[in-house]
Amino acid sequence: MNDDALAAWCKVREQVDWSSAASVSPTSVRPAVDGLTAWFDGPVRRRDPDRADRLLAAMRLSRTAASRGEPLTPALLAGWQKLVLGVNEVHLRQSDAFAKGGRERYGLTPHTWQDFAACLHQATDPSVPLPARAARAYLDIAFFHPYPDGNARLALLVLTHVLESEGVRLDEVGPLQTTRYADDPDGALDLAALVTVLIRATHRRATSERGILPKLTGEHV
Numbered sequence: 001m002n003d004d005a006l007a008a009w010c011k012v013r014e015q016v017d018w019s020s021a022a023s024v025s026p027t028s029v030r031p032a033v034d035g036l037t038a039w040f041d042g043p044v045r046r047r048d049p050d051r052a053d054r055l056l057a058a059m060r061l062s063r064t065a066a067s068r069g070e071p072l073t074p075a076l077l078a079g080w081q082k083l084v085l086g087v088n089e090v091h092l093r094q095s096d097a098f099a100k101g102g103r104e105r106y107g108l109t110p111h112t113w114q115d116f117a118a119c120l121h122q123a124t125d126p127s128v129p130l131p132a133r134a135a136r137a138y139l140d141i142a143f144f145h146p147y148p149d150g151n152a153r154l155a156l157l158v159l160t161h162v163l164e165s166e167g168v169r170l171d172e173v174g175p176l177q178t179t180r181y182a183d184d185p186d187g188a189l190d191l192a193a194l195v196t197v198l199i200r201a202t203h204r205r206a207t208s209e210r211g212i213l214p215k216l217t218g219e220h221v
Contacts, residue, residue, distance in 0.1 A: 002098075004107035005182035009143035010115070012185045018132040021192035028167025031206045035172040036160050043174070050086070055153060058083035062157050066164035072120040072137065074113065077146070080157055084150045097145045104182055106145040116144045123162050131195035134162040139191065143182045159195070171202045 036059055045052035058080045065076060074092070081090045092113055097106045122128070123137045141155035156176065163169065175194060180187055 002102070002105035005104035006106040006112070006143055006145070009139065009182035012183060012188060013119070013136065013139075016185050016188050018128045018136060018192070021129070021132040021135075021189050030169055031171035031202050032209055033171045035170040035174075035202070036156075039173045054083055054086050055157075058153075058157055059160075062161045063164055066161050069165065072123050072158065072161065074117055074120070074146070077120075077141075077154060077158070081147055081150060081154055084153050084157070085147075090147060092146050093148050097148065099145065100179070100181075104143075106143060106182075112144070113146075116140070116146060119144070123158075124165075129192075129196075130163065130166055130168065131199060132192040134159045135188065135192040135195050137162050138176075139180060139188055142180055163195075163199070168199060169202070170198050171205060172198065 037056065040052045040055045040059065044055060061083060062080055070076060078090050082088065093108065096108055098104065099106070119140045120137070123133050125133065128136070138155045138159040141151055141158050145151050147154070156173065159176065160170070160173070175198065176191075180191065
């Protein structure tokens with residue numbers, strides 16, 4: 001049987017120095033282009049219009065939650081996931097799950113969902129830079145794999161919710177659509193760095209269009 005990729009991720013998650021993975025602290029700037037909406041209305045809609053509509057509905061729900069300062073919880077995610085999948089009820093998986101052609105197996109223990117809730121709670125940890133928190137939350141969804149279907153879509157919504165909660169909206173999300181592996185600490189750091197780069201690029205483009213300089217603090221990646 002495959003090794004437990006979720007257990008591997010939990011070890012990686014503790015090993016990675018998230019506090020130094022990304023160090024940008026941007027001001028709140030709304031981009032000229034809403035990257036998430038553009039992704040759903042562009043590549044997703046061309047493949048499946050119904051899926052695009054469901055994702056846009058879930059996005060609106062997630063942004064409402066962000067505007068209200070609602071933290072990530074399994075119950076909050078369940079509401080989004082019902083829209084993502086177009087169903088009336090969703091339930092956390094009740095057995096091991098597999099992905100990437102069976103390469104990764106995500107185990108299930110009596111403590112899995114308690115651990116999942118604790119990880120979601122850390123998405124507001126102020127000791128970890130925003131890009132790293134967003135990337136880590138994305139990977140938590142990917143590797144806890146809470147639902148039988150739709151986890152990649154949910155992971156993107158979670159990442160953007162973490163950013164949105166602090167007034168940050170990306171003008172492109174396409175570069176985030178790459179395969180990640182549970183046992184890859186360098187990949188986890190790369191994702192945090194990528195989120196940082198996307199935030200910086202969004203601010204640069206948004207502020208240049210308005211004729212002002214971006215206000216960013218922290219070291220360049």
